Structures are given as structure tokens and as C-alpha cells.
Amino acid sequence: xxxxxxxxxxxxxxxxxxxxxxxxxxxxxxxxxxxxxxxxxxxxxxxxxxxxxxxxxxxxxxxxxxxxxxxxxxxxxxxxxxxxxxxxxxxxxxxxxxxxxxxxxxxxxxxxxxxxxxxxxxxxxxxxxxxxx
Amino acid sequence: xxxxxxxxxxxxxxxxxxxxxxxxxxxxxxxxxxxxxxxxxxxxxxxxxxxxxxxxxxxxxxxxxxxxxxxxxxxxxxxxxxxxxxxxxxxxxxxxxxxxxxxxxxxxx
Numbered sequence: 001x002x003x004x005x006x007x008x009x010x011x012x013x014x015x016x017x018x019x020x021x022x023x024x025x026x027x028x029x030x031x032x033x034x035x036x037x038x039x040x041x042x043x044x045x046x047x048x049x050x051x052x053x054x055x056x057x058x059x060x061x062x063x064x065x066x067x068x069x070x071x072x073x074x075x076x077x078x079x080x081x082x083x084x085x086x087x088x089x090x091x092x093x094x095x096x097x098x099x100x101x102x103x104x105x106x107x108x109x110x111x112x113x114x115x116x117x118x119x120x121x122x123x124x125x126x127x128x129x130x131x132x133x
Numbered sequence: 134x135x136x137x138x139x140x141x142x143x144x145x146x147x148x149x150x151x152x153x154x155x156x157x158x159x160x161x162x163x164x165x166x167x168x169x170x171x172x173x174x175x176x177x178x179x180x181x182x183x184x185x186x187x188x189x190x191x192x193x194x195x196x197x198x199x200x201x202x203x204x205x206x207x208x209x210x211x212x213x214x215x216x217x218x219x220x221x222x223x224x225x226x227x228x229x230x231x232x233x234x235x236x237x238x239x240x241x242x
Binding site for chain 2: 062065066068069070071072073075079080081082083084087088091092094095
């Protein structure tokens with residue numbers, strides 16, 4: 001998995017170095033924390049579809065901070081992630097959404113609906129034709 | 134935690150964490166521990182952490198890295214002026230919602 005997408009990080013050696021640092025740091029974690037980070041890493045990659053390498057490595061760095069802190073405090077993995085790991089991952093990934101390709105499609109949708117619901121007089125669906133609510 | 138509680142917390146946890154931070158600067162572990170003591174027993178530290186990351190991104194908090202005896206430095210979050218404004222807005226929204234809901238419960242507004 002990792003080898004596949006890292007090659008998509010176009011050209012940024014800095015991001016690659018940060019990614020290698022992240023990998024090296026995550027290997028230092030105690031077993032159960034490392035396992036949890038790897039599982040979340042995998043899910044976030046699929047779920048986030050983050051195209052910006054810088055945002056992506058920041059996300060992984062923040063994730064690792066949480067687990068390093070948790071390991072140092074002796075907080076059990078379950079208390080870090082909660083009863084619903086998917087819910088945690090969803091809340092977490094939203095912070096890095098500026099790198100998500102879906103945002104372009106969201107903007108496109110908003111523009112298209114703006115056009116369709118345009119207030120121009122006489123336009124279909126305009127405020128004047130009594131069909132808007 | 135029941136399903137309803139989980140769903141309602143999704144919308145309010147942000148305000149809850151800001152309200153904790155208004156009392157004093159704190160790091161993620163402290164905030165979670167305090168919330169658990171207050172009865173929010175199933176709150177994941179990671180969820181609180183994700184919100185703190187968001188606050189930092191949006192400039193609602195000032196962050197200071199404090200060295201720790203065990204492990205990496207801790208990030209201490211302090212609510213700044215923008216954060217206070219945001220919390221004010223949260224309370225206004227909250228008041229609006231609770232008033233309207235109470236009216237509904239009393240049998241229509």
C-alpha cells in the first residue's frame with residue numbers, strides 16, 4: 001500500500017523525507033499502538049484520497065503525535081480510538097479535507113446549482129416565478 | 134453510550150471542548166480525563182485530539198509545546214480571542230436550540 005501511493009507524491013523530496021521520518025517514528029511505538037497506527041493509516045489513505053503530499057504527511061504526523069503521547073501516558077489504545085474507530089477516523093480525516101479531490105467536485109456542484117437556481121428574471125427556477133422556496 | 138447521545142455529541146463536542154478550554158489552558162489528555170470525570174465516559178481521546186487539531190488549524194487556540202518527563206513534548210492549548218468569539222457564538226446557538234426545543238416539549242411554540 002505505502003509503496004503504491006508514495007510514488008504518487010509528485011516530486012516533493014521534502015514530503016518523502018517527512019514520510020520516511022513518520023515511518024521510522026511509528027516503528028518505535030510499542031506493538032499495540034503501532035498496530036493501531038498502521039490500521040488507521042491504511043483506512044485514512046483509502047478514505048481521504050488526499051492528493052496533496054504535504055497535507056497527507058501532516059495528517060500522518062498528527063496521528064502519530066496522538067499515539068506517541070498515548071503510549072507515553074499509558075493510555076490504552078481503546079481509550080485513544082474509542083468504541084467506534086470508524087467514527088474517530090472520520091472526525092480525524094475531515095481536518096485535512098483541503099487536499100481532497102472531492103472538494104473540487106463539491107465546488108462544481110455548488111456552481112451548477114447556483115446556475116440552475118439563478119435569480120435572473122425569467123430564468124427557470126428564478127425567484128420571480130413562484131417556484132422557489 | 135446510546136446512539137442518540139453519540140449523534141448529539143457529534144454536534145456539540147466542539148463547543149464542549151472549547152468550554153473546557155475557557156476554564157484554563159490544557160492538553161488533550163487532561164481535557165479527555167476531565168470530560169470522563171464529568172460523565173462523558175465513552176469519549177475517545179483521539180476524537181478530542183482531532184477537534185484540538187481543528188481548533189489549531191482555524192486559529193481558535195494558541196499552542197505551546199511543553200517538555201514532558203515521559204515521552205514527547207505536550208501541546209498545551211489556550212483559547213485566544215478568536216476562540217472566545219467562536220465559543221460565544223456556540224452558546225448563542227445552543228440557547229436558541231434549547232429554548233425552541235423546550236417550547237416544543239411544552240406543547241408548541
